[in-house]
Amino acid sequence: MKTLVIEDSASSRRILCGHLERLGFSVFAAADGHEGVAHFRAQRPDLVLLGLKLGDVDGFTVIRRIRQIEAPGEWTPIVFLTEAGDDAALQRGVAAGADDFLTRPVSDVALGVKVRAMQRILQIRQSMLVITRQLDTANQELNRLASLDGLTGVANRRLFDITLEREWRRAMRQGTALSVLMVDIDLFKQFNDRFGHPAGDECIRRVAGALATVLDRGGDLLARYGGEEFAVVLAETTLDGACFVAERMREAIVTLALERSDVPLGRVSASFGVACAVPMPETAASVLLAAADRALYRAKRDGRNCVRATDSLDPENALQETSA
Structure with missing residues (x-):
């Protein structure tokens, strides 16, 4: 355990360092407050032991400066030395950011008990930090898995809904176009009935993989x-551009x-x-999705294995068609 001793009295500093070295700690010392702060910044000790009267700057100021140097989430135990019965110094030391105190004269036993206790607290804190990081990692993985479809590995309906709403709001702010694709594997129920659910699952997985290969933009x-339905x-x-995709x-x-073998094409296809649309305040993302769904049903009525499109959110308007 690396320990920094900040004490202006050479004899007291020597005694404290000797006690700590006998306890098996690695010790370095500073004779005044400015030197102590510089040592802390450079060495980043595991424990700081300091007097409150340091000549150039008082110990309360040193404590505050050390706490300012620490990054968010960092913590170094600070124990200050004070005279017996000096309650005001105790209050000021803790208020400045210290964690505990020792009264002068400091005995080997008192020092050993105090630093071992600080060492134990530090070890417990480090263990808790490790556990917290592990929990954060696990939660991130759970959140990721909660957003994926278990069969295909692509995004699930939940993530699609979140993404569509987010992109709708962003497109509205920027005045840009937003497109949605609805995809349906043709006559999939008949496929499942004829070839069985395992084959149906494999078909869905393969189709998802084929769709994913076309998308080359991160967003x-x-x-x-x-x-058997997908959405993009x-x-x-x-x-x-959306029709091209x-x-x-x-x-x-x-x-x-x-x-x-149960369809004229002789192979799996999709509609x-x-x-x-360019989103407007008076419309909602669900309207765009509904328009894509209407276009999908038009593709099915037109014989399947084709693309149909619309740039109108009004269900009464005719669809602009594109042939497969």
Whole structure:
């Protein structure tokens, strides 16, 4: 345990250092307050023992300066030396930031008991800090896992909803376009009924992987929306740009060549609905999502395995179509 002794009396300083060295501590000393503060800044000791009368600056000031040097979350035990019965000094020392005191003359036993107690408190504190860091890491991992879909590893519905709301507000502030894609694996119920749920799960995983390969911007989000449906948030993306992404995703799924003999194409495909808008205060993110959902259903009605899009949030307006 590295200990700093700050004491202006050479004889007292020598005695204190001798006591501490016999206890097995590594000791360095300072003869005045300014030197003590400089030593603390350079050496960062585990314990500080100081007198209150230091000549150039009083011990209360030294204590306060040491506490100012410590970074947030750091703590160094400080024990000050005082005369027996000096209650005012005790109050001022603790108020300045000290942790405990010893009365003069200091005996080997009293010093040993005090520094061992401070050492034990420091060890307990270090253990608690380690546990706290471990808990923080565990909580961060739990939060991450709580935002992911267990089957596919992409974002889940919860994270999608949070991201959509956040990006909607940001786009409103910046006056930029925001696009949403809704994706549905074509005739998936029939796939599950014919090939079984394990094959269905593997299909969903493979499709999620294909969709993820298309997204190359850090701010884009792919999420499993539920069942065989996926949703994508594309910040600062126009309708044409979103349709381009959707078409690449559609092609990526077909390119997987996941065979299914119960459909004319002979392989797994998906339908896409795309919606884009510049958010306004009188609208909500849910309206954009609903528009993308309507576009998705139009894609299904038009034969599936295609992209349909709209730049209108009004359900009465006709959709702007793009062919697959």
